[in-house]
Amino acid sequence: MTQQPIIKVQNLKKYFPVKGIFFTKGYVKAVDDVSFEIMRGETFGLVGESGCGKTTVARTILRLIKATSGRVFFEGKDVFKLKGDELLWFRRKAQIMFQDPYSSLNPRMTVFEIIMEPVRFHKIEVGDPEDFVVGLLETVGMNRDHLYRFPHEFSGGQRQRIALARILAMKPEFIVLDEPTSALDVSVHAQILNMLRDLQRERGFTYLFISHDLAVVKYMSHRIAVMYLGKIVEIAPSDKLFEEPLHPYTQALLAALPIPDPEYTRKKPKIEIRGEPPSPINPPPGCRFHPRCPHAMKICKEKEPPLTQVEPGRFVACWLYTGRKG
Ligand SMILES: Nc1ncnc2c1ncn2[C@@H]1O[C@H](COP(=O)(O)OP(=O)(O)OP(=O)(O)O)[C@@H](O)[C@H]1O
Numbered sequence: 001m002t003q004q005p006i007i008k009v010q011n012l013k014k015y016f017p018v019k020g021i022f023f024t025k026g027y028v029k030a031v032d033d034v035s036f037e038i039m040r041g042e043t044f045g046l047v048g049e050s051g052c053g054k055t056t057v058a059r060t061i062l063r064l065i066k067a068t069s070g071r072v073f074f075e076g077k078d079v080f081k082l083k084g085d086e087l088l089w090f091r092r093k094a095q096i097m098f099q100d101p102y103s104s105l106n107p108r109m110t111v112f113e114i115i116m117e118p119v120r121f122h123k124i125e126v127g128d129p130e131d132f133v134v135g136l137l138e139t140v141g142m143n144r145d146h147l148y149r150f151p152h153e154f155s156g157g158q159r160q161r162i163a164l165a166r167i168l169a170m171k172p173e174f175i176v177l178d179e180p181t182s183a184l185d186v187s188v189h190a191q192i193l194n195m196l197r198d199l200q201r202e203r204g205f206t207y208l209f210i211s212h213d214l215a216v217v218k219y220m221s222h223r224i225a226v227m228y229l230g231k232i233v234e235i236a237p238s239d240k241l242f243e244e245p246l247h248p249y250t251q252a253l254l255a256a257l258p259i260p261d262p263e264y265t266r267k268k269p270k271i272e273i274r275g276e277p278p279s280p281i282n283p284p285p286g287c288r289f290h291p292r293c294p295h296a297m298k299i300c301k302e303k304e305p306p307l308t309q310v311e312p313g314r315f316v317a318c319w320l321y322t323g324r325k326g
């Protein structure tokens with residue numbers, strides 16, 4: 001890992017309109033002013049409850065959906081302004097692996113066609129196509145026998161391997177892993193995660209790793225960002241986040257973690273999240289977590305806490321820490 005950012009996200013917002021019969025009734029503030037950087041070769045974890053905006057962050061960064069506002073830089077280039085060849089270059093270098101291995105592969109294409117389709121689209125020189133695809137299949141733990149089979153003939157784990165082979169064919173640098181294993185059995189899930197880690201070591205990939213499962217995010221990530229209702233509430237190196245979670249929401253997530261770690265249990269903060277997450281359509285004023293926070297103060301109901309550096313490399317958006325500067 002280097003200290004050079006490959007991705008910079010600045011004040012990213014994505015609001016989805018909620019349509020009424022005659023006019024727009026409001027907006028789902030799925031991503032609401034999010035900023036972070038990912039270093040080259042790093043795995044940056046993004047964790048939070050279902051619906052907090054993780055996938056929307058990923059899709060907006062990759063320009064699969066249009067941002068409401070904000071900027072994203074990839075290798076110094078302004079992603080939302082890319083056109084023509086530069087946009088094609090970005091589409092190759094930045095890839096995404098989706099959660100659902102059943103819908104991400106075209107059921108009417110063979111494995112060979114699935115992998116070669118984007119290769120032809122991007123006019124990538126590969127020598128003998130069959131040898132090229134077999135090489136990729138072997139990298140992901142499959143083989144020549146699988147070349148001319150169709151997606152329905154494979155298990156969920158094998159489909160994710162095929163999806164990964166197709167990504168590798170693009171020679172990417174940055175890969176979003178959006179819950180890549182949450183639909184798989186535990187044993188398969190560990191194999192895929194280990195394969196992703198090995199590939200990162202060998203090829204220097206940068207990952208944005210998305211999951212609602214903190215234990216998995218910890219296993220994969222160098223640093224972790226915790227999201228709550230469209231906002232990042234804390235960013236920290238993985239070990240620091242687990243040793244001393246700062247934000248009450250992070251503390252609550254960790255308290256709910258079912259890991260039998262005696263040392264951790266001793267220090268486990270006694271916090272439970274109360275109530276359901278409020279709606280991202282009309283998020284509460286002030287800190288969005290305040291209706292569920294055991295420490296909520298007057299200011300938390302009135303003013304939104306900014307994401308502030310409290311120690312080198314540690315950022316938190318919570319009024320409890322505003323006096324603690326890094
Ligand atoms: N195309 C869309 N139109 C309208 N609302 C959307 C759209 N996509 C997402 N949303 C809303 O935006 C919010 C964030 O959704 P998103 O899928 O990013 O969450 P997530 O953190 O990835 O959740 P999960 O863990 O369930 O995958 C949710 O309230 C969701 O309903």
Ligand SMILES: [Mg+2]
Nearest residue numbers: 054055056178
């Ligand atoms: Mg998602």
